[in-house]
Amino acid sequence: MSSLVIVGAQWGDEGKGKITDYLASRSDVVARYQGGNNAGHTVEVGKEKYKLNLIPSGILHADKLCIIGNGVVLDPEAFLNEIKMLQDRGVSTSNLKISDRTHVIFPYHKKIDELSELQRGSNDIGTTKKGIGPAYMDKTERTGIRICDLMKKDVFAQKLKVNLESKNRYLKEIFGFEGYSYQELLEKYLDYAEQIRPYVADTSVLVYDAIKANKKVLFEGAQGTLLDLDFGTYPYVTSSHPGSGGVGTGVGIGPSMINKVIGVVKAYTTRVGKGPFPSELLDETGDYIREKGFEFGTVTGRPRRCGWFDAVIVRYATRINGLTGIALTKLDTLADMKTVKICTGYKLNGEIIREFPASIEDLAGCEPVYEEFEGWGDISGVTEYNKLPTSVIRYIERIEELCGVKAAIISVGPRRDQTIVIDEF
Numbered sequence: 001m002s003s004l005v006i007v008g009a010q011w012g013d014e015g016k017g018k019i020t021d022y023l024a025s026r027s028d029v030v031a032r033y034q035g036g037n038n039a040g041h042t043v044e045v046g047k048e049k050y051k052l053n054l055i056p057s058g059i060l061h062a063d064k065l066c067i068i069g070n071g072v073v074l075d076p077e078a079f080l081n082e083i084k085m086l087q088d089r090g091v092s093t094s095n096l097k098i099s100d101r102t103h104v105i106f107p108y109h110k111k112i113d114e115l116s117e118l119q120r121g122s123n124d125i126g127t128t129k130k131g132i133g134p135a136y137m138d139k140t141e142r143t144g145i146r147i148c149d150l151m152k153k154d155v156f157a158q159k160l161k162v163n164l165e166s167k168n169r170y171l172k173e174i175f176g177f178e179g180y181s182y183q184e185l186l187e188k189y190l191d192y193a194e195q196i197r198p199y200v201a202d203t204s205v206l207v208y209d210a211i212k213a214n215k216k217v218l219f220e221g222a223q224g225t226l227l228d229l230d231f232g233t234y235p236y237v238t239s240s241h242p243g244s245g246g247v248g249t250g251v252g253i254g255p256s257m258i259n260k261v262i263g264v265v266k267a268y269t270t271r272v273g274k275g276p277f278p279s280e281l282l283d284e285t286g287d288y289i290r291e292k293g294f295e296f297g298t299v300t301g302r303p304r305r306c307g308w309f310d311a312v313i314v315r316y317a318t319r320i321n322g323l324t325g326i327a328l329t330k331l332d333t334l335a336d337m338k339t340v341k342i343c344t345g346y347k348l349n350g351e352i353i354r355e356f357p358a359s360i361e362d363l364a365g366c367e368p369v370y371e372e373f374e375g376w377g378d379i380s381g382v383t384e385y386n387k388l389p390t391s392v393i394r395y396i397e398r399i400e401e402l403c404g405v406k407a408a409i410i411s412v413g414p415r416r417d418q419t420i421v422i423d424e425f
């Protein structure tokens with residue numbers, strides 16, 4: 001049995017797309033377990049660049065079974081656009097399956113997301129406005145509409161009627177927004193239903209059978225540990241469980257079926273959206289990292305906030321996710337800096353704390369404690385670990401020591417061939 005989870009170990013955008021693409025080439029099945037088209041990653045294959053939001057990166061390998069698990073929330077319009085983009089570029093989507101238990105996003109979810117953010121004013125969360133939170137709210141309220149409902153015309157027509165009446169009332173009373181026409185939405189979604197139908201399956205069975213048959217299964221997380229609904233910087237989080245704990249409920253397997261958990265970790269820290277960020281660099285060093293590392297959101301285009309590597313965060317992620325290794329990305333972005341820093345702990349009310357606090361008020365009061373390291377030159381062409389400059393190796397080893405986890409993969413550039421593998425899957 002061989003199964004591996006890939007999680008973001010920081011605030012998302014750690015470069016999971018590239019690492020997933022690499023590990024997907026060594027897998028038989030790639031399954032996404034949470035989030036929706038709020039996620040976005042770019043995979044470079046030769047001269048081609050693919051931007052994916054919903055569909056697992058495994059889709060770029062023709063022989064892999066790709067699964068969108070029940071823990072995902074699916075916007076049919078975004079999904080079908082992504083399918084079209086892939087097909088137009090000659091990528092087959094015949095190996096893709098969506099769980100019949102996946103919840104569906106509707107225009108009212110997106111509208112509620114947008115108007116709720118506006119209403120929060122300066123206290124907004126900074127969501128992607130893709131309707132993710134409101135769709136998960138319906139799921140937990142037990143009024144959500146799932147793919148299996150969408151596949152049955154009468155069931156869907158009835159559920160949409162009930163939901164739309166209450167959503168339109170809510171939109172009108174709280175936000176003064178007129179709402180949506182039942183007939184238009186019904187027709188649109190019934191049309192989507194027929195386009196989606198060939199992809200629908202009981203995907204938990206497919207994953208279970210693959211693991212039982214000794215196939216290699218990769219579980220692909222979106223976002224990151226600090227955006228996890230339970231363990232992230234609440235309320236500045238997403239509404240799902242990007243951590244490895246999300247795999248069981250998001251795909252439909254038990255914890256005993258997971259072998260390894262790889263945390264993807266950027267060589268520095270970034271975050272989009274609001275909320276405290278202790279090692280944030282609000283100076284020209286932060287601007288330098290942003291420009292050099294192309295740190296702009298794939299989904300919203302927003303500039304990402306940048307800061308030094310924070311070992312408190314990655315040590316926390318190691319514990320929360322049970323990481324068995326890390327994939328350290330974007331070391332090349334820090335090249336040509338005279339010195340680089342690692343945040344090794346926080347000072348809160350005059351005391352050094354080692355653990356990541358629950359309260360964002362405490363986190364906002366944390367001052368980073370830094371260690372400084374000698375920088376390095378261009379490493380984008382290095383293909384073996386031992387050929388990396390000693391200053392980089394010292395940086396990596398200190399990260400391993402502080403976070404209590406070993407590096408399994410080192411990435412020195414965006415291309416597939418710019419990957420140094422220490423521990424094979």
Ligand code: IMP
Nearest residue numbers: 012038039040126127128237238272273
């Ligand atoms: P939502 O997921 O759109 O509800 O947004 C909630 C928070 O998660 C916001 O701070 C977003 O910026 C952040 N977020 C959502 N998806 C991603 C992602 O893929 N990368 C980084 N941040 C994300």
